[in-house]
Amino acid sequence: MNKVQVTIEEKHENERLDKVLPQYDDWSRSQVQIWIKEGNLEVNGKTVKGNYKCKAGDEVTINIPEPEVLDVVPENIPLDIVFEDSDVVVVNKPRGMVVHPAPGHPSGTLVNGLMYHIKDLSGINGVLRPGIVHRIDKDTSGLLMVAKNDKSHESLVEQLKAKTTLRKYFAIVHGVIEHDHATIDAPIGRDKKDRQRMAVTNENSRDAVTHFNVVERFKDFSFIECQLETGRTHQIRVHMHYIGHPVAGDPKYGPKKTLDIEGQALHAATLGFEHPTTGEFMQFEAPLPDEMTKLLDELKKRS
Known part of the structure; x- marks a missing residue:
């Protein structure tokens, strides 16, 4: 207890x-x-x-009470491993994959796959989240950094806290954003009316900053690039909803009827960090998934 x-x-x-x-x-x-x-x-x-x-x-x-103990089993799940050495792994997570096991998602997660393909993972986050330094939502695709030992894990976490990592996302959002770039500086906390959602609030919240640029405009949508300064739960989804341009395909924070996509049109495209051992700044890119590319082609035709 x-x-x-x-x-x-x-x-x-x-x-x-x-x-x-x-x-x-x-x-x-x-x-x-x-x-x-x-x-x-x-x-x-x-x-x-x-x-x-x-x-x-x-x-x-x-x-x-003590949480339910889950037996995390290694599974031969195909993974798109972008980079791996003795300290760090960078993986391109597909849309629809949960990052780590939890009640309701005991298997088929990124962690299950990592445990099969990679011999060593850091143990700082316990048996359910070995190696996991940060997360992206189930229905967000893109790059994640994973630590293979505790020293690397601590280094990567400190970089996240110090805001020295580089994390850029591409998103398709509702509405035509008139300004070319902007910064959203608005604290995020748990939504008092719905505990499954986050919201911009001054109560029990943490600072949250998102920078974005408009890449292309369409008839009723905009294609944007977002850069995270902080990493709060659902940050981009909450911030874009807050300014009236929710992410397409995200019924939790936007309209239920939207573009034909399974999950939000959000992709973690760029990830940069200082290597925990060598000190070298490393940057990785993940191309847009086919689903988002097709959506952009459709929007161009409509416009």
Whole structure:
């Protein structure tokens, strides 16, 4: 059991506990309800009902059960390995592939494939995420860096924190963006209304900066290149939605009826970082997947 304690602030007076607690950490409302139902949550030393209304100063104790142990099995999944040496791997992940196992996705992930093809992976992120330094969404394609040992892992993580890595994406977004380039500087946190989404918010958020250039304009869409300064969950998808130009094929942040594509039209095309051992700056490019190339051809014809 992992014990977590939360003190309820005055602003949450008379609000339901299961709605308040997700604002303190990355918990869903349904998860909080399960903890209450199973008796793993106490307020001021006593168990409470699901409809408990908070009082300022309430001391909430959550005994979080150990997560389900998943057996990560190496799988002979074809991978597009762009670069590999004794420290680092760069892989071009296809659209539709989950990066690492989790409940609901125990197999068929990038990690399952990496464990089959690569002998050594760093262990800093535990058995479920060996070697994984950063992630891209299931339905985003493109480049990821993977660490083969802990020293390399720490170096790559520090570079991400220091914002010295180079990460550029191509995206097709709704609407015609009039200006040629811009910077979106807007903090991102969990959406209070929907815990499965992120949102631009000043509450429990982290700074997020995205730079973008318009590559080409079409009748109702724009083709853009984005450069990440930070790396928040769903950052490009959230920021483009925030300025009124959601990524095509992304029903979570944009219209459900959009271009004919499985998942968002978003591709991690450029990845650059300093090699953990040699110090050499290395840069890699991944061409647009065929699906996005065909979409761009269709948009040109429509225009």
